[in-house]
Amino acid sequence: MCVFSRKHTPERYQAKHLNLKLAQVSIKAHATNLNFWRDEIVQPGDNISMVLSRFNISSEEIQQIIGLKIIKDKVKHLQVNQVFSIRMDNDGHLTNIQFFNDDDNGEKNLVALKKVGNSWNADVSAVDTETLTTFKAVVVKTSARGALAQASIPVEIRESLREIFKDKIDVNTLQSGDTIRLIYDSLYYRGQELSTGDIRAAEFSHNGKLYQAYYYDTGNDGNGQYYDAHGKPLRKGFSSVPVEGARISSPFGTRFHPILQTLRMHSGIDYAVASGTPIHAPSDGTVESFGIKGGYGNAVVLRHNDSMQTLYGHMSAFANLSIGQHVRAGEIIGYVGSTGVSTGPHLHYEVRINGQPVNPTSVALPTRTLNTRELADFRQKQQHWNEQLASIRNLSVTIAQLD
Known part of the structure; x- marks a missing residue:
């Protein structure tokens, strides 16, 4: 038997110094969009001057704003916890102010101010509003009250939710692991959420049981009420209305x-x-x-x-x-x-x-029973909302999604 052997010689590496001429790199600077809205929450004892000063607005400009006729005639005081919003341009200059004025009459009017040049005026341009559907899925960790608040669900929606299901289940009895899913309307103006509308559909899962509510407006006039999965009135409501036949x-x-x-x-x-x-x-x-x-x-x-x-x-x-x-x-x-x-x-x-x-x-007036035609229409709308709710029923985390 013949055996052949070969001596292995490692490859040798040599360092070389190279000069390469690269093409010039051109970097284009893009202007940063700093145009944004900032919010400030009205505190007890606040007036417009105090709120504006927290935005670091000059005293001269504040005096110009509070001297406007719309402010002197319409804005008597601000409400605690209301949102006061301002808008800045790319140079950090104030361009817009908006907030709701409470007239102590069960009505709040939007005050929108716009700066053109060096002058402030009431913004009377067309009010561009958009109603979007807001979807929330909430998993209860310790309490339903805390979970709803942490999911940034507005207080009026939280209170309505409790009242809608009041005759079926106490929301506060929901336990860790229970889920809440709801769909409600939100009104946006200039990209800001100004207010919430009606809850369109909602459901709780508790101890393996599903509780559901659907909004249905028989007259399509914004005066709808809530029904369960079978189209039956969810709440009894009050026994009568304040004035008959009105x-x-x-x-x-x-x-x-x-x-x-x-x-x-x-x-x-x-x-x-x-x-x-x-x-x-x-x-x-x-x-x-x-x-x-x-x-x-x-x-x-x-x-x-x-x-x-x-x-x-x-x-x-x-x-x-x-x-x-x-x-x-x-x-x-x-x-x-x-x-x-x-x-x-x-x-x-x-x-x-x-x-x-x-x-x-939705929570107090007597809830009427749906007739055959209305029940068929209700079923169609219910199917739509069920499709939306079904897509996230198995999620184990809290989510918030805008459609």
């Missing part, structure tokens, strides 16, 4: 005034009805207050339980009332009028849950 002339929520070119947030519903028409308590309650109440004029506030109050504004006269008096459903508490800030006789009716105005038609 139509709702102004619904709850945000609307655009075509003449004044302004956005208005209405915290109740208005009934168009003749002056002197009796106003009845729609449910048992206790008289919490009555008398002159700012823009509401003559007003009565009833408390129905630990969380719910109702308010009745613009009355011409009160019934024989006393503070703490118990009133029964159907009992007359006053008469329709036009006191306070009012353009004509009507009843302004508000429902508040833990101090937060919610849509009276």
